[in-house]
Amino acid sequence: MSPATLPRRYPEMEGKVALVTGGTSGIGLATAQAFAHEGAIVVIASREEKRASAALKSIQGQASWIACDVSDGKRVEKLIAATLDRHGKLDYAFNNGGSGGAGRPVGKMSEEAWRKTIDGFLTSAFLCMRHQIPTMLKNGAGVIVNNSSVDGLRGYPFPGGAAYAAAKHGVLGLTRSAALEYAKSGLRITAVCPGWIDTPPITSFVKKDAKLGESIVAQEPIGRLGTAAEVANGVLWLCSDAASFMLGSPLVLDGGYMA
Template sequence: MAGRLGGKVAVITGAASGIGLGTVELFVAEGARVVAADIQDEKGAMLAKRFPGQVAYAHCDVTDEGEIEAALKLAKSEFGGLDILFNNAGISDRMTSITEITAEDWSWIFDVLVRGPALGMKHAVPLMLERGGGSIINTASIAGLQAGWGPIAYSTAKAGVIHMSRSAAAQLSPQKIRVNAICPGLIATSIFGASMGLPREVADQMAARVADAGAKVQPVPKAGMPDDIAQAALYLASDAAAFVSGTHIVVDGGITVGSRHSWDQSAGSPFAAMFGDLAPAQS
């Protein structure tokens, strides 16, 4: 089959919406067969119906090890094996302070964002070894690189995902299984509304607002879209990245390059504000 992923089989978690949905669509277009894993059963069933013979849906709560294992085994029973795992399922805690967040929220966030991908890797490895290797991609975030881009538990968990990916790559790369992470910036999905505690149907509507605002607060003047992350995942999943393992790719429109004055000339420089009066007078 033609395409950069021709003949490959992928499992994508959080596949029914946002980044996961965009990645399913792109991977299928590039020749992969995909197990779309999610807890949104109606959306997942519709996705499988859109791509008969190319997409199978698996109900998968990534806090449940049994459901993770079953989704990965479906790749073998339905499509013959497993080459790619994209641990993408995600949630966010609310924008609360360290003094306000509950122990239960800490556990819930880490169960989904860190333990879920860890268990995904655990159960993917034997299947990938049967195929001679594979590619594992974990969704991290710029919130795991710098403070200020997400709630505290979410940000801490995403930092853990970055280092977990590096550590797993050290263990698995000798077995021809590459492990990398993607750090999205402001991508137009429902996760921002979720961090505000909005119901899913309302949070979905927040994506348009994120798209409008994102283009104005970063050097690249366009909205970050799910396809931007899907394209990065496609690269890491493909043979083009055969020499890439143990790293993270930042896909953020340049928002983390520096403070606003570094890329927006209309923004005043803090150095000018502090030391402008010491500049020599013009004669």
């Protein structure tokens, strides 16, 4: 169910500032749309302006875009500074953006591909948090949600995904540790672990290899892929006052995969 068809559930989000990295497609865009539906002021960050323009048109509410490669610390610093220049604060952050190198089995993986994947999915989350945390602490409150994966909870089920799984495991270690460091500060840090979600990368997989697509769906006890909107609903709940006792531990949204 899309955010536009739902009543507002979290009145406390009205006028709050929400940053979504990787916010121009898939889970990121669905989360940006959901924040806007709740009355939040949304900032989406990504690398491609053309895709961002299309994304902004689909967000019903106050939203803007800032160019950023989240694996680059200087650009992340500028992203947070620009958000503060525009809106004066940051209340919610969904660290969703990420990219990686070519996947290969460990014995055949290049060092370059390994580092690109770790930087793209793990270092990027650290860099975002590195600048988001001091900003939120100035207001004495805030919520950071990192996008990990069920691949952060178990080994990757197909050859070539070791670096990605390592990065996503790292995101959970980073999340849990940071959550404990700031548990008494008013700042909550947590994560989501989506299973197989119907997003552009998964759609591309399925189109290239129908048997692979069938095996992916077969891994979901619910019998289908999840939707980006379903993950977005989880992210918003984590950011809401309803989840005030939730920190550190991830929210697993996987259709029963890890059960």
